[in-house]
Structure formats: C-alpha cells, structure tokens
Amino acid sequence: MEKYFYPAIFHKAEEGGFWVSFPDFPECLTEGDDLSQSYEMACDALGLCITDYQKESKVLPKPSSLDQEEIPGDSYVVAVQFDMGEYRRKHNSKSVKKTLSIPQWINEEAVALNINFSQVLQEALLEKLHSSYSMKGCNNLVVMEKKEKYGK
Numbered sequence: 001m002e003k004y005f006y007p008a009i010f011h012k013a014e015e016g017g018f019w020v021s022f023p024d025f026p027e028c029l030t031e032g033d034d035l036s037q038s039y040e041m042a043c044d045a046l047g048l049c050i051t052d053y054q055k056e057s058k059v060l061p062k063p064s065s066l067d068q069e070e071i072p073g074d075s076y077v078v079a080v081q082f083d084m085g086e087y088r089r090k091h092n093s094k095s096v097k098k099t100l101s102i103p104q105w106i107n108e109e110a111v112a113l114n115i116n117f118s119q120v121l122q123e124a125l126l127e128k129l130h131s132s133y134s135m136k137g138c139n140n141l142v143v144m145e146k147k148e149k150y151g152k
Contacts, residue, residue: 002084004050006063008042010035010076022080024061025049039078047082 006025010018018038019031022045030045032038053060066077098121110117 004046004060004063004082004084005079006046006082007066008046008078008080009066009071010038010042010078011072012074020045022046022049023064023066039080042078042080043082046080047087050082050084051087 006022009021009023011021013019013031017031017033018035019029020038020042022028022042025046028045028049030038030041032041050060071077100121110120
C-alpha cells in the first residue's frame with residue numbers, strides 16, 4: 001500500500017472555519033466550514049496534489065517535521081493521510097470480462113425484458129460489498145474496513 005502522510009496547517013479563518021495549507025506542497029490550499037470538513041477537504045487536496053506530481057513524474061517531497069515555533073498561535077498542525085491504493089481502486093474504471101453461468105430460463109426472461117446483465121451484476125456486487133464492509137474515509141476517498149464477523 002502506498003500511504004502518504006504530510007503535515008497540514010489548519011489556520012482559523014476570520015469568517016469562521018479553517019483554511020488549510022501544506023508546507024511541503026505550497027500550491028495545495030483548501031478550506032472548510034469546521035474542523036471535520038476542513039480535514040476531509042485536506043485529504044482531497046493532498047490526494048489531487050500527489051496524483052498530479054505522479055502524473056508529471058515529479059519526485060514527491062519528503063514530509064517535513066514542523067516545530068511548534070513555526071506555527072501561528074491560532075493554528076494547528078495535523079498529519080493528513082492519503083492512500084494511493086484506495087484511490088486507484090476507486091478511480092480505476094477499467095472493465096474486466098467475466099464468464100458466468102445462469103439458468104437458461106432466467107436468461108430468456110432477462111433478454112425479453114431487455115435487462116443489462118453487466119449493470120445488474122455490478123449493482124448486485126456493490127450491494128454485497130457494502131453489506132460486507134463498513135465505509136469510512138476522506139470525502140471522496142473511501143477506505144474500506146472489513147467488518148468482523150461474529151459467530152457462524
């Protein structure tokens with residue numbers, strides 16, 4: 001897994017909420033109405049910045065360690081995580097061909113109703129995955145965590 005952790009500075013905004021900067025990525029700025037939304041936005045902004053660096057074959061900077069003296073009094077330093085593996089899985093729209101078998105009568109009925117087999121299979125698989133995993137993460141970046149199964 002490619003997980004990246006970079007320090008972000010959460011600055012209190014005069015109009016309320018926070019604006020966020022990344023010392024290692026000066027071009028990466030975002031904001032939010034509260035700390036929670038600001039963190040979600042920071043995850044997204046960091047992810048976009050890292051993927052842009054990789055697309056342009058730029059070397060990612062080493063995460064800096066910030067001293068508290070460098071941080072303004074009304075600001076907070078927070079480590080923001082970006083999981084490249086989860087991002088790729090979520091944004092990889094490449095299709096794979098699967099061969100499957102169904103009873104002939106189901107096939108005939110579905111064809112007669114003009115049902116899209118691929119769409120039905122995708123929807124059923126997503127529903128099955130959602131029931132097996134709990135979802136958590138940063139706004140558009142989703143991290144799946146397997147639910148523990150109790151008993152049989």
